[in-house]
Amino acid sequence: MAEKLDWLASRGAPLRGELEIPGDKSVSHRAVMFAALADGVSRIDGFLEGEDTRSTAKVFSALGVKIETPSPSTRIVHGVGVDGLQAPKSELDCGNAGTGMRLLAGLLAAQRFDCMLVGDESLSKRPMKRVTGPLAQMGARIDTAEGGLPPLHIRGGQALHGIDYELPVASAQVKSALLLAGLYAQGETMVREPHPTRDYTERMLSAFGANIEFRPGFARLRGGQRLRATDIAVPADFSSAAFFLVAASIVAGSELRLKQVGLNPRRTGLLTALRLMGADIVEENHASHGGEPVADLRVRHAPLHGIEVPVEIVPDMIDEFPALFVAAACASGETVVRGAAELRVKESDRLAAMSAGLRTLGLRVDETPDGATIFPGQLAGGEIDSHGDHRIAMSFAIAAQVASAEVEIGDVANVATSFPDFDGLARRAGFGLRSA
Ligand code: S3P
Numbered sequence: 001m002a003e004k005l006d007w008l009a010s011r012g013a014p015l016r017g018e019l020e021i022p023g024d025k026s027v028s029h030r031a032v033m034f035a036a037l038a039d040g041v042s043r044i045d046g047f048l049e050g051e052d053t054r055s056t057a058k059v060f061s062a063l064g065v066k067i068e069t070p071s072p073s074t075r076i077v078h079g080v081g082v083d084g085l086q087a088p089k090s091e092l093d094c095g096n097a098g099t100g101m102r103l104l105a106g107l108l109a110a111q112r113f114d115c116m117l118v119g120d121e122s123l124s125k126r127p128m129k130r131v132t133g134p135l136a137q138m139g140a141r142i143d144t145a146e147g148g149l150p151p152l153h154i155r156g157g158q159a160l161h162g163i164d165y166e167l168p169v170a171s172a173q174v175k176s177a178l179l180l181a182g183l184y185a186q187g188e189t190m191v192r193e194p195h196p197t198r199d200y201t202e203r204m205l206s207a208f209g210a211n212i213e214f215r216p217g218f219a220r221l222r223g224g225q226r227l228r229a230t231d232i233a234v235p236a237d238f239s240s241a242a243f244f245l246v247a248a249s250i251v252a253g254s255e256l257r258l259k260q261v262g263l264n265p266r267r268t269g270l271l272t273a274l275r276l277m278g279a280d281i282v283e284e285n286h287a288s289h290g291g292e293p294v295a296d297l298r299v300r301h302a303p304l305h306g307i308e309v310p311v312e313i314v315p316d317m318i319d320e321f322p323a324l325f326v327a328a329a330c331a332s333g334e335t336v337v338r339g340a341a342e343l344r345v346k347e348s349d350r351l352a353a354m355s356a357g358l359r360t361l362g363l364r365v366d367e368t369p370d371g372a373t374i375f376p377g378q379l380a381g382g383e384i385d386s387h388g389d390h391r392i393a394m395s396f397a398i399a400a401q402v403a404s405a406e407v408e409i410g411d412v413a414n415v416a417t418s419f420p421d422f423d424g425l426a427r428r429a430g431f432g433l434r435s436a
Contacts, residue, residue, distance in 0.1 A: 004320065004411060004413060005411070005412050005413040005436075006408060006410050006411065006412060006435070006436035007393070007397060007408070007409040007412050007423065007433055007434070007435060007436060008406055008407075008408055008409075008431040008433075008434050008435075008436050009396065009397045009400030009401070009406070009407045009409060009429075009431070009432060009433045009434075010381075010401075010403070010405070010406040010407065010414075011286040011398055011400070011401055011402070011403065011428045011432050012401060012427075012428060012431045012432035012433070013384070013430035014249045014251055014252060014253030014255075014301070015244070015247055015251050015254035015255075015256050015401075015430045015431070016068060016254065016255060016256065016429065016430055017256060017257070017428065017429055017430075018256075018257045018258075018259060019073075019244060019256060019257070019258050019259065019425055019428075019429060020236070021236035021237060021240045021244070021259070021260050021261060021425075022048050022049070022050070022073075022236065022237060022240060022243045022308075022419060022420070022421070023046040023047055023073060023234035023235070023236065023237060024048065024234050024235050024236065024237040024238070024239075024262050025047040025048050025050060025052060025099070025237055025288075026099060026172070026198060026200050027200055027204075027232070027234045027235065027292070027419050028044070028046075028047050028048040028050075028053040028056075028234050028243055029052070029053055029056050029097070029099050029103065029264070030103070030176070030200050030201055031044045031047065031075075031204065031232040031234060032044065032047075032053070032057050032060060032067070032075065032077060032202050033056065033060070033103060033104075033107065033180075034058050034204055034205065034208045034227060034304060035075075035077035035079055035083075035208075035229065035230075035232070036060040036063070036065040036067075036079055036080065036085075036086075037079060037080070037081070037082050037183075037208075037227050037382070038077075038079035038081070038208050038209075038227040038228055038230070039079055039081050039227065039229060040071045040228065040229030041076060041077065041078050041079065041229055042076075042077045042079060042229040042230055042231060042232065043074065043075070043076055043077075043171070043231045043232075044074065044075040044076075044077065044231070044232045044234065045073065045074055045231070045232070045233050045234065046073055046235065046236075047073050047074060047075050047234055048073075048234065048237065048287075048355060048418070049072055049073055049417050049420055050416060050417050050419065050420055051095055051096065051414075051416050051417040051420075052095060052096055052097035052099070052100060052223055052417045052418060053097075053100075054095075054096065055093060055094055055095035055096075055097055055100055056094070056099075056100040056104075057075065058093070058266060059088075059092045059093070059094065059100065059104060059259055060077075061090070062088040062090070062092055063086055063088055063092075064080060064084070064085060064086030064427055065077065065078065065079070065080055065083040065085070066078040066211060074349050076358055077169045077229075079227070079229050081226065081227075082183060082184070082225075082226055082227060085111055085113075087112075087113035087115070087156075088113075088115050089333075091115070091116040091117070091118050091151070092104070092108075092115055092116065092117050092118070093118055093119070094117055094118065094119045094150075095119060095120055095123070095125060095345065095417070096119065096120050096122055096123055096390075096414060096417045097119070097123065098123060098126055098173060098346075098347075099173055101117050101119055101123060101126075101128070101150060101152070102128070102130075102131045102173040102176070102177050103173065103176050103180060103201075105117065105128065105131045105132065105135065105142060105154065105177050106118055106131065106135060106176065106177030106178055106179070106180035106181040107177075107180040107181070108154045108156075109135050109138075109140035109141075109154055109158070109160065109181050109252055109380055110140070110141060110144070110158075110160050110180075110181050110183070110185070111154075111156045112156050112157050112183030113156040114153070114154060114155055114156045115154050115156070115157070115158075116151055116152070116153050116154070117150065117151060117152040117154065118150060119150050119151075121388070122347050122348065122388055122389070122414075123150060124145075124149060124150045124151070125149065126150070126345060126346075127147075127148055127345055127424055128144055128148050128150055129144070129148030129382075130168075130169065130171065130174050131173070131174050131177045131178075132144055132148065132152070134163065134165050134174070134178055135178070136182055137163050137165070137179065138160045138161060138162070138178070138181055138182075138185055138189070138295070138414035139158050139159060139160045139161055139185075140154070140158055140160060140181065141154070141158055141217055142154050142155070144154075151207070153206060159186065160181055160182075160184055160185040160186065160223070160403075161185050161186045161187055162170075162182055162185040162186065162188045162189040162190070162222075163178075163189060163190070163191075163192065163225060164188075164190040164210045165178055165189075165191050165192070165193075166192045166234065167191065167192065167193050167194060169194070169195050169342060170193050170194050170195040170196075170315045170342075171193075171197060171211070171342075172197035172198040172199075172200070172201070172266075175193060175197060175201065175219065176189045176200075176201035176337070178191050178410040179191065179201055179202070179205065179212070179219060179221060180201075182221050182223055183205075183210070183221065183223060183225060184223055184224075185223040186223055186224075187222070187223060188220060188221070188222050188223075189217070189220070189221055189222075189223070190218070191218070191219045191220075191260055192217065192218055193217045194217075195217065195312070195314075195315045196216035196217040196261040196266060196315070197266060197315055197419070198264060198267060199214060199216070199219075199264075199266060200264070201219075201265070202214035202219050203291060203292075204232070205227070205313065205418070207223070207230050207232070207290075207291060208227040208228055208229075208230055209228035209230070210225050210227060211225060212387075216266075217363035227368050231413070232290050233289050233290035234290065235260065235261070235262030235289040235290065235292045236258070236259065236260055236261045236262055236293045236294070237261075237262065237392075237418070237419075238261055238262050238263065238264070238267045238268060238270075239319045239320060240418065240419045241258045241261045241297060241420070242270050242319075242320045242323045243323055243394045243395070243397075243398055243419075243422070243426075244256055244258055244299070244426075244429065245258070245270065245271070245274060245279070245281060245297065245323075246274070246323045246324070246327045246398055247301050247398040247401060247426075247429075247431070248299040248300065248301060248324055248328070249274060249279045249280070249281075249299060249300075249301060249302055249304060249327060250299060250301070250304070250327065250330040250398070250401070250402050251401050251402060251430075252301050253299045253301060254299075254300065254301045254430075255298070255299070255301070256299050256381045256429060257296055257297070257298045257300070258296065258297040258298075259296055260285070260287065260289060260294045260295070260296060260389065261294060261295065261296070261297050262289070262292050262293070262294055262390060263283070263292075263293045263294060263295055264292055264293065265293075265316070266316055267316065267317075268316060268317075269313035269314070269315070269316030269317025269318075269325065270314070270317040270320035272310075272313050272317075273307065273317060273320075273324055273327075274304075274324075274327060275314065276303055276307045276310075276321060277304040277306070277307050277327060277328075277331055277335075278302055278303060278304050278305050279299070279302050279304060279327075280299065280300040280301070280302040281297055281298070281299045282297070282298045282299075283295040283296070283297060283298075284296045284297075284298060295433035302329035303321060303332065304327055304330060305331050305332045305333050306328060306331045306332065306333035306334045306335040306336075306374070306376065307335055307336075308335075308336045308338075309324070309335065309336065309337050309338070311338055311339040312339050314337075314338075314339045316346060318340075318342060318343070319346075319391065320378075321337065321340060321343055321350055321351075321354070321364055321394055322350055322353075322354050322389075322391040322394075322395035323391070323395050323398065324337070324374070324396050325337075325354040325355075325358060325365075325374055325395065326396075326399045328374035328397050329358055329363055329376050329379060329399065330363075330376060330378070330379075330402055331376050332376065333376070334373050334374060334375050334376070335373070335374045335376075336371065336372075336373050337371035337373075337374075338368070338370055338371040339370055339371065340370055340371050341369060341370035341371075346389070346391075347387075347388070347389040347391070347414070347417075348386075348387035348388065348389035348392060349387075350389065350391070351367055351371065351372055352367065353385070353386070353387045353389060353392045354372070354383040354392065354395065355367045355372050356385070357384045357385070357392065357395075357396055357399075358374065358379075358399075360382040360383065360384055361380050361381070361382050361384075361399060361403060361407065362377065362378070362379060362380040362382075363375060363376070363377050363379065364377075378404060379399055379400075379402055379403040379404065379405060380404050380405060381400075381403055381404065381405025381406045381407055382405075382407060382408075383407075383408045383410065384396045384407060384408065384409045384410065385408055385410050385411065386410060386411050386412055386414070387411070387412050388411050388413075389414060389420075390412075390414045390416075390417050390418050390419065391411050393411070393412040393414065393415050394415060394419065394422055396409045397422075397423075397431065400433070401431060401432065402430070405429060408436060423435070
């Protein structure tokens with residue numbers, strides 16, 4: 001983990017310009033993983049140079065995969081084939097990345113060798129039973145710390161068999177872990193979801209030549225398949241773009257253009273929510289980037305009004321609630337969030353962290369077990385604890401752009417996990433933001 005770092009954020013200028021948002025985190029993780037398992041050499045362009053995705057690349061280097069970085073955001077991965085990973089010499093560090101650890105749990109449960117997956121302080125508090133439980137049903141042997149927490153001690157050499165699994169909670173990470181284990185399992189693995197989640201694993205396995213059947217909420221694959229190297233172009237991360245969509249919506253006089261942002265429909269719930277709130281966001285230059293829909297997003301300041309967030313779009317905006325809370329704080333009328341209990345087990349308890357932070361800045365927020373009601377108002381200055389969570393830190397940097405006084409945001413080093421140059425880009429757009 002990087003050293004302790006704080007931000008001082010305050011009103012800046014109206015936000016203007018054209019921004020290039022870095023590569024998608026979910027896609028970058030998977031691109032490295034599948035390229036490593038493929039036969040042949042794959043090139044990844046637009047790879048996110050974040051700590052999370054670099055941790056995943058490092059894990060594969062430790063598993064004997066040669067990965068070159070000819071230039072920033074590009075990786076050349078020399079795939080070793082599904083059966084070519086080597087036993088690591090030491091424990092495998094997933095850093096802050098839940099996606100890394102959960103997907104690796106599925107993949108490594110199927111290898112011949114033992115290994116240990118560890119994570120940082122935040123990841124070490126995140127639930128892993130949701131993957132180790134169904135993996136055990138497939139025949140995997142994984143020991144966890146008490147309460148199903150990391151580290152994960154994975155015993156290799158188990159013969160896995162496919163299962164038909166109905167996920168209790170919508171989770172792309174759990175679905176993906178089971179599909180990766182399923183690649184090695186005897187027979188078929190089927191995963192059913194209570195609500196469709198992001199389908200990058202399915203799409204990308206297919207791009208790497210796997211025979212996989214999938215539709216929203218369902219995926220099925222047969223074990224014993226090989227993967228064929230392919231080149232991947234990673235789209236810009238909608239979740240990172242989200243902070244600028246909200247910022248430009250709430251700062252008077254703003255107009256931003258975010259270039260070629262990934263618009264996979266399982267990611268764009270915030271776009272729906274912001275539009276319901278009255279945001280002025282226009283999509284231009286639609287294209288397909290590595291099989292994913294992308295477009296430029298032009299966002300202009302607009303008066304927002306509170307909404308009841310439709311429960312059915314919650315999984316499609318699961319990472320965007322911290323930003324939504326800030327939009328809600330600046331709207332007219334309350335915003336009600338329900339059905340979002342998963343936010344309590346992200347990099348921090350995001351319902352608690354956002355509610356506490358907005359209260360510190362003078363607002364009323366009524367928290368419930370699975371959501372909150374946000375009562376808007378003029379934000380004041382204050383000291384915010386980001387709980388070492390990248391999305392909480394960036395959200396309060398946005399909030400500060402409309403606050404009446406300076407906001408000090410503590411412990412922001414983790415922004416580097418998903419959006420390394422957020423502060424630089426934000427300043428160039430007009431944010432008042434500096435390191436303390
Ligand atoms: C992710 C899935 C989501 C999301 C996370 C990335 C992925 O988690 O919150 O940031 O890449 O599959 P869950 O699947 O646990 O909801």
